[in-house]
Amino acid sequence: MSLLNKRTLEDIDVSGKRVFVRCDFNVPLKDGVITSDKRIVASLPTIQYLLQHGAKVILSSHLGRPKGAVDPQFSLAPVAKRLSELLGQDVKMASDVVGESANALAASLQNGEAMLIENVRFEPGETKNDPELAKKFAAMADIFVNDAFGSAHRAHASTAGIANYIPAVCGYLIQKEIEFIGGALENPKRPLVAILGGAKVSDKIGVITNLLDKVDTLIVGGGMAYTFFAAKGWNVGTSICERDKIDLALQILDSAEKKGVKFLLPIDNRIGTEYKEDTEWRDIDSDNIPDGWMGLDIGPKTEALFAEAIKGAGTVIWNGPMGVSEWDNFAGGTIAVATAVAESGAISIIGGGDSTAAVQKLGFADKMTHISTGGGASLEFLEGKALPGIVALNDKD
Ligand code: ADP
């Protein structure tokens, strides 16, 4: 089943229609003030398209974890205010989710006007994907647009259930995720190189197994490399290492060989004596990590090896930093890989919360083709799982 064939905003006529849009307005708040409006800004292309095409726009989102009951600290009212500023027009805020206020506002909307209903998780049926709640959402509108990629891995009433009752298409954000992540998995420009890092093998087993069937080269760095070192019988010192995953690491190495996938591990490492930002450090070959030392980044020889493998790539999928990139002394490997990806000219796709944060913080965000807007959702996408919020959307004819 292909996810590449979903209907988009531009496949339907929205003029004069009531359109229920599921956004990701799950913004960070401090004392009721939005501390980053990045997610609101990201939602603007879809909303502006709808407004400019004369739709009556009913916006929705979750915010935080209010546990299925009204909790004023998770009200979306600050989002309506910020959205109004960004759009240059009033976004009316309903005082409930599917009650009198939301329905009255929805009924009174004129073409080209927008409103926001309250946090969908104020309703206990939301996370249970309750059909009764999904029907109430659907009854407010003629069309459903899902643009909340960050919640697309959840089958909830406003992300999936509603699509059972009215025509359902994706907005620009989800369309872009499908195009790039879906495209890289289903029909990549080759060679396809995947770079995996981050702390633990156990977090990425599904991703590794799925990618082994698709990639030409798999590069492993970061903390998860040390479980593979242990599998090879190398001393890992005090490096992060999942002993109970050594058999699995061996199976993965074996399977990569059988599938003809080039599998690259670090050949040297930047090691420290303590898990501390200013710990003393030095570089050492991979089969030689001394007792009492831990690998905190890939080393300079590995930077060159990985950069060479990335150079000829047609497509790069990258998830997980190469070391503790939050600390300057151990960010070098991640910077080297980011530089190689940026210079490769390949289609580059970054998925994962910490990877995205690292790429942004290190200044490479505008050099990547696509930075995914969903942490958990992009991992599940890379694992080859069917995302309910995308599966529920209508296929193109
Ligand atoms: P993502 O969120 O992009 O999927 P992960 O959560 O898997 O990435 O991994 C990111 C974390 O891995 C970071 O906090 C980073 O400090 C940690 N990490 C990377 N390399 C190491 C290492 N060698 N030792 C300990 N932690 C590491």
Ligand code: MG
């Ligand atoms: Mg993470």
